[in-house]
Amino acid sequence: MDASPLWISLKTAFSATFLAFILGVSAAKLMSGYRGRLKSILDGVLILPLVLPPTVVGFLLLILFGKHGPLGQLLSSLGTTVIFSWSATVIASTVVAFPLMYRTALGAFEQVDPNMLDAARTLGVPERSIFTRITIPLAWPGIVAGTILAFARALGEFGATLMLAGNIPGKTQTIPLAIFFLVESGQRDKAAVWVLIIIAISLATIVGLHFWTKRQIPAGGRPEK
Amino acid sequence: MVLAVDIERDLPGFQLRVSFTCGESTLGLLGSSGSGKSMTLRCIAGLDRPTRGRITLGKRVLFDSAAGINLPPQQRRVGFLFQNYALFPHLTVAGNIAMGLRGMERQKREKIVKEMISRVKLDGLENRYPRQLSGGQQQRVALARALVLQPEVLLLDEPFSALDNHLRSEMEQELKVLLNNFSGSSVFVTHNLEEAYRLCPNLLILEDGKVIASGSREDIFNKPPNLSTARITGCQNLSKIRVLQDNTVEALDWGCFLRITADNMLEGASYAGISSRHIRPAGKDDHVNTVHCRIFDVIESPHQVTLSVKPTGRETNNISFLKLSISNEEWRRIALQNPEELKICLPPERVFLTF
Numbered sequence: 117m118d119a120s121p122l123w124i125s126l127k128t129a130f131s132a133t134f135l136a137f138i139l140g141v142s143a144a145k146l147m148s149g150y151r152g153r154l155k156s157i158l159d160g161v162l163i164l165p166l167v168l169p170p171t172v173v174g175f176l177l178l179i180l181f182g183k184h185g186p187l188g189q190l191l192s193s194l195g196t197t198v199i200f201s202w203s204a205t206v207i208a209s210t211v212v213a214f215p216l217m218y219r220t221a222l223g224a225f226e227q228v229d230p231n232m233l234d235a236a237r238t239l240g241v242p243e244r245s246i247f248t249r250i251t252i253p254l255a256w257p258g259i260v261a262g263t264i265l266a267f268a269r270a271l272g273e274f275g276a277t278l279m280l281a282g283n284i285p286g287k288t289q290t291i292p293l294a295i296f297f298l299v300e301s302g303q304r305d306k307a308a309v310w311v312l313i314i315i316a317i318s319l320a321t322i323v324g325l326h327f328w329t330k331r332q333i334p335a336g337g338r339p340e341k
Numbered sequence: 342m343v344l345a346v347d348i349e350r351d352l353p354g355f356q357l358r359v360s361f362t363c364g365e366s367t368l369g370l371l372g373s374s375g376s377g378k379s380m381t382l383r384c385i386a387g388l389d390r391p392t393r394g395r396i397t398l399g400k401r402v403l404f405d406s407a408a409g410i411n412l413p414p415q416q417r418r419v420g421f422l423f424q425n426y427a428l429f430p431h432l433t434v435a436g437n438i439a440m441g442l443r444g445m446e447r448q449k450r451e452k453i454v455k456e457m458i459s460r461v462k463l464d465g466l467e468n469r470y471p472r473q474l475s476g477g478q479q480q481r482v483a484l485a486r487a488l489v490l491q492p493e494v495l496l497l498d499e500p501f502s503a504l505d506n507h508l509r510s511e512m513e514q515e516l517k518v519l520l521n522n523f524s525g526s527s528v529f530v531t532h533n534l535e536e537a538y539r540l541c542p543n544l545l546i547l548e549d550g551k552v553i554a555s556g557s558r559e560d561i562f563n564k565p566p567n568l569s570t571a572r573i574t575g576c577q578n579l580s581k582i583r584v585l586q587d588n589t590v591e592a593l594d595w596g597c598f599l600r601i602t603a604d605n606m607l608e609g610a611s612y613a614g615i616s617s618r619h620i621r622p623a624g625k626d627d628h629v630n631t632v633h634c635r636i637f638d639v640i641e642s643p644h645q646v647t648l649s650v651k652p653t654g655r656e657t658n659n660i661s662f663l664k665l666s667i668s669n670e671e672w673r674r675i676a677l678q679n680p681e682e683l684k685i686c687l688p689p690e691r692v693f694l695t696f
Contacts, residue, residue, distance in 0.1 A: 231427035237414040239441035
């Protein structure tokens with residue numbers, strides 16, 4: 117049996133989680149400081165990929181990155197294209213995983229007592245350092261939870277990936293795609309193996325999250341001796 | 342160094358208008374919650390931005406709306422003690438105190454932190470986290486963290502509200518010593534009038550965003566300039582009056598006439614007041630301002646008894662209660678004779694008039 121879907125899935129999920137982490141935490145930081153009138157609209161737009169059907173996300177990405185799309189034209193002027201390539205699997209997974217990262221990190225940032233930040237300001241700590249030395253450590257449990265959720269979502273991505281990256285074995289075929297096409301061609305036994313593998317990975321992720329959360333004590337800090 | 346504040350801040354439904362100066366002593370900001378005390382502190386620290394006005398510290402301008410100056414809190418050198426202390430829960434005691442000393446050489450920083458820790462008597466607790474400390478210890482960490490930067494002004498926002506009574510008086514003593522040794526101005530916010538009286542030689546009373554009284558604590562407590570101030574300073578006996586001749590007023594809410602000393606006479610005053618501690622059961626030699634009263638209610642506390650009384654023959658709803666506080670022993674003596682009625686005396690020198 118070809119093991120390539122496992123490696124493609126893991127490679128995609130890790131890359132997408134990494135990107136979603138950077139983008140999600142940055143967006144959460146910007147939004148937590150933003151008090152403008154557009155807040156709920158912006159928040160809605162950022163959450164949208166989570167609520168839309170993945171095929172709709174895939175369709176929109178296809179328009180964006182397609183031959184005539186704005187990003188597609190930009191990329192083709194640089195002599196490259198992402199559609200039906202491995203990058204497309206990463207883009208699709210990143211987009212659907214992003215809202216989970218963003219929303220969890222935003223919740224964690226908003227939980228940080230604003231008095232803490234004010235206290236740091238009166239102690240002369242520059243704004244940039246306040247973020248890295250106070251906000252991030254205090255929001256850390258939430259950020260980690262968001263990362264794990266984003267990873268799980270990226271790993272399970274199917275609809276948008278199929279739309280944007282297609283099903284090319286050895287190149288863009290992730291485990292969820294492999295399962296679908298194996299079942300479709302009547303190879304249920306092989307599909308069952310992949311089902312077990314993906315259940316194992318997902319379960320391990322969730323159990324890991326559970327243990328990690330239990331070890332955490334409120335608001336950072338180390339457990340008492 | 343003089344802290345001079347003259348600011349206005351407009352919010353929907355609330356306007357803050359505060360103006361005061363404070364030398365190298367402690368100024369108490371007293372007022373009920375929502376009166377603008379904390380907002381004033383936040384404006385001084387640079388955490389809130391006033392709509393208009395000026396804040397100066399000696400020759401340094403911290404804020405000046407006309408000149409477009411608004412120093413960030415990081416550059417103001419203003420220490421802030423938060424109501425809940427706002428200690429960083431992910432850092433140890435030493436880490437909390439060292440937060441403001443970043444960029445300093447490691448050895449020098451450790452030495453300063455160590456000195457500060459022994460100054461606030463936290464030796465041996467350097468590596469504890471805030472939640473492993475008692476309320477009093479947490480407050481010491483917060484104080485140490487603010488003082489280690491040698492601020493020019495120290496702002497204290499209801500520092501004792503998170504402590505139980507026993508710790509409260511202990512920490513108050515400690516704070517008093519620290520404030521006496523502190524070489525800058527300090528502004529102390531509280532709604533507890535006794536705390537304010539004990540810690541602050543000068544007081545500023547805020548109501549609804551406005552300064553309604555300011556001055557030495559003795560003046561404010563003994564001769565409050567207006568009715569609201571009298572209420573905030575805890576005066577429970579206040580009556581509308583009609584001023585008659587010969588230093589006499591008619592207390593309309595108590596249905597009696599009162600003599601006032603010439604010193605306390607105030608042209609155009611509309612209220613008279615007297616502290617519940619200053620009304621006493623009349624003795625044999627009391628002939629002035631004595632009133633026969635019926636006792637309506639007796640509230641016994643561990644150290645005193647508060648009586649609610651009304652002049653006899655006038656126990657109608659239009660007449661307000663007079664409250665007097667006496668010692669438990671005195672109450673026992675009175676109750677043995679007659680627990681229903683009492684002749685009280687309002688010493689003329691203790692009755693004040695106000696607007």
